[in-house]
Amino acid sequence: MNSPMNQDWLDEVARRRPTPEEAAEWRRSMATRPQEARRLEEELALNALLDGLPKAEASPRFADGVLAAIDREEDRPGLFERLRILVFPAFMPARVAVLATACLAVAFGWSQFEGLRHGRERFHANLAQEAAEVSFAAAVPGVSVFADYDAVRLLSTPVAADDMDLMEAMRSDAP
Numbered sequence: 001m002n003s004p005m006n007q008d009w010l011d012e013v014a015r016r017r018p019t020p021e022e023a024a025e026w027r028r029s030m031a032t033r034p035q036e037a038r039r040l041e042e043e044l045a046l047n048a049l050l051d052g053l054p055k056a057e058a059s060p061r062f063a064d065g066v067l068a069a070i071d072r073e074e075d076r077p078g079l080f081e082r083l084r085i086l087v088f089p090a091f092m093p094a095r096v097a098v099l100a101t102a103c104l105a106v107a108f109g110w111s112q113f114e115g116l117r118h119g120r121e122r123f124h125a126n127l128a129q130e131a132a133e134v135s136f137a138a139a140v141p142g143v144s145v146f147a148d149y150d151a152v153r154l155l156s157t158p159v160a161a162d163d164m165d166l167m168e169a170m171r172s173d174a175p
C-alpha cells in the first residue's frame with residue numbers, strides 16, 4: 001500500500017471520477033499488488049454508490065439567504081471596530097499620558113546623548129591641551145643645558161643678584 005503509485009491513484013480517484021478506460025488501466029497496473037487493487041475497487045465502488053444517490057436540491061431562496069447573511073455581516077462592525085468605538089474615548093487621557101511620557105523619554109535621551117557628545121568634546125579638548133603641555137615640556141631644554149652659563153644668560157628672564165651668586169657657586173663646584 002505504500003508504493004509510489006498508491007498516493008497518485010488515491011488522489012486522482014478522490015479528485016475526479018475516472019473513466020472506465022482509466023479504471024481498467026489502474027486495475028491492470030495493480031494486478032501484482034493485491035492490497036492496492038482491493039483499495040482501488042473499494043474507492044471505485046464508493047464513487048459509484050455516491051454517483052447513484054439523488055442530487056440534493058437547494059431551496060431557491062437558499063442562495064438569496066446566504067447572500068443576505070453575508071451583507072448583514074459586512075454591515076455589522078467587527079470586534080475591533082466595536083472595541084475601538086467603546087474604548088477610544090475612555091482611554092484618551094491614558095493615550096495623552098503615554099504620548100507625554102514618550103516625549104519626555106525622547107527629550108531626556110536626547111539630552112543625555114548631547115551631554116555625552118559634549119563630554120567627548122571636552123575630553124578631546126583636555127587631551128589636546130595635555131598633549132600640547134607635554135610637547136611644550138619636551139621642548140624645554142634639559143638640565144644639561146644649564147651647565148653652560150652663557151645659555152642661562154641668553155634666557156629672556158631678568159637676572160637677579162641671587163642668580164649670579166648661584167651661578168658662581170655652581171661654577172666653583174663644577175670640575
